[in-house]
Amino acid sequence: MRQAGRSLPEYRAIRGGGTILDAIQDPDLSTELSLQPVRRYGVDAAILYSDIVVPAFAVGFGLTVTPGIGPEVEHPFRRRDDLGRLRPLDPEADTPYVVQTVRQLVADLEVPLIGFAGAPFTVASYLVEGRPSKDHAVAKALMLSDEMLWHDLLDRLADLAVASLMSQIDAGVSAVQLFDSWAGSLSPAQYRRYVLPHSQKVLSAIGSTGVPRIHFGVTTGEFLGQIGEAGADVVGVDWRVPLREARRRVGQGRALQGNLDPTAVLAGLPAALAATRDVLAENAGHPGHVFNLGHGVIPTSDPDILTEITRCVHAEGRTDGPTA
Ligand code: CP3
Numbered sequence: 001m002r003q004a005g006r007s008l009p010e011y012r013a014i015r016g017g018g019t020i021l022d023a024i025q026d027p028d029l030s031t032e033l034s035l036q037p038v039r040r041y042g043v044d045a046a047i048l049y050s051d052i053v054v055p056a057f058a059v060g061f062g063l064t065v066t067p068g069i070g071p072e073v074e075h076p077f078r079r080r081d082d083l084g085r086l087r088p089l090d091p092e093a094d095t096p097y098v099v100q101t102v103r104q105l106v107a108d109l110e111v112p113l114i115g116f117a118g119a120p121f122t123v124a125s126y127l128v129e130g131r132p133s134k135d136h137a138v139a140k141a142l143m144l145s146d147e148m149l150w151h152d153l154l155d156r157l158a159d160l161a162v163a164s165l166m167s168q169i170d171a172g173v174s175a176v177q178l179f180d181s182w183a184g185s186l187s188p189a190q191y192r193r194y195v196l197p198h199s200q201k202v203l204s205a206i207g208s209t210g211v212p213r214i215h216f217g218v219t220t221g222e223f224l225g226q227i228g229e230a231g232a233d234v235v236g237v238d239w240r241v242p243l244r245e246a247r248r249r250v251g252q253g254r255a256l257q258g259n260l261d262p263t264a265v266l267a268g269l270p271a272a273l274a275a276t277r278d279v280l281a282e283n284a285g286h287p288g289h290v291f292n293l294g295h296g297v298i299p300t301s302d303p304d305i306l307t308e309i310t311r312c313v314h315a316e317g318r319t320d321g322p323t324a
Pocket of ligand 1: 052
């Protein structure tokens with residue numbers, strides 16, 4: 001997941017100064033940064049080194065990603081005129097470096113590569129707030145006060161996500177993940193009315209490619225069923241909902257991804273392995289399970305503990321059918 005590489009000394013050694021938006025424009029560097037966690041941990045898939053704000057950046061919306069803070073926008077999205085700052089993405093011209101990185105990775109990797117995009121709500125929250133926010137109050141106030149403008153904004157962001165994902169699929173990724181990290185700030189009714197149709201549009205637009213789709217948000221337990229309804233093949237679950245209960249909420253026909261609490265990695269090896277085994281036990285042998293952390297790797301995580309967690313999952317993860 002996000003920032004698996006950031007805890008690694010080999011990442012810090014080559015990442016260089018500047019923002020992640022500078023780093024990803026160098027395909028050789030972003031190829032290497034994507035490969036590092038795979039080499040170190042022996043995980044079963046790689047995730048592209050990029051960021052959810054890249055399409056909005058590439059069409060010239062005017063944003064940066066400040067190290068230690070996150071995405072920041074000089075002139076946040078506030079009124080109808082601002083839609084003009086979100087023209088359609090032409091991936092070959094606007095993000096050739098992403099396409100190039102995917103091609104290089106697919107050639108180099110022995111495991112599948114996961115591409116990704118930000119879901120319309122989570123990208124909108126950055127564009128409207130102008131910076132990372134805990135309550136997403138400015139974005140939600142726009143959503144509740146000007147529904148037409150809100151839907152027009154999310155529709156444009158859905159188009160950006162579709163164009164970006166299609167270019168990654170054309171370049172060879174084996175699966176895609178749509179990150180709606182901050183959707184958990186919404187009520188189930190708000191999610192259904194203001195967000196779900198736009199995420200559905202993204203996921204259905206790429207459905208014809210047959211590439212598996214993963215959809216993930218943090219604190220979305222109260223509407224996990226709707227996250228599934230958005231149309232993904234795999235629903236990401238954070239650590240707040242046990243997998244057994246998540247499976248009940250999501251229903252038949254979709255796999256789950258999750259859900260080790262990232263802070264368990266900071267608690268020392270015995271506690272980390274115990275928490276890992278608890279996740280496997282909750283999954284109870286279901287074949288439709290992608291083990292991962294319920295959110296990104298915390299940068300102070302000890303790489304050796306992450307290695308041991310990976311080993312444990314490989315040795316003890318059962319895929320021979322449900323035991324309960
Ligand atoms: O592990 C990886 O490197 C995979 C690539 C990846 C990044 N961002 C790289 C990154 C992915 C999949 C993302 C997605 C992303 N970016 C999300 C959705 C997933 C999630 O974690 O919820 C979100 C919300 C963002 C926005 C964002 N970008 C934040 C909040 C930050 C952290 C700022 C900080 O420095 O603490 C970023 C920057 C960022 N994106 C880094 C990395 C590796 C941090 C280090 C850097 O600048 O190189």
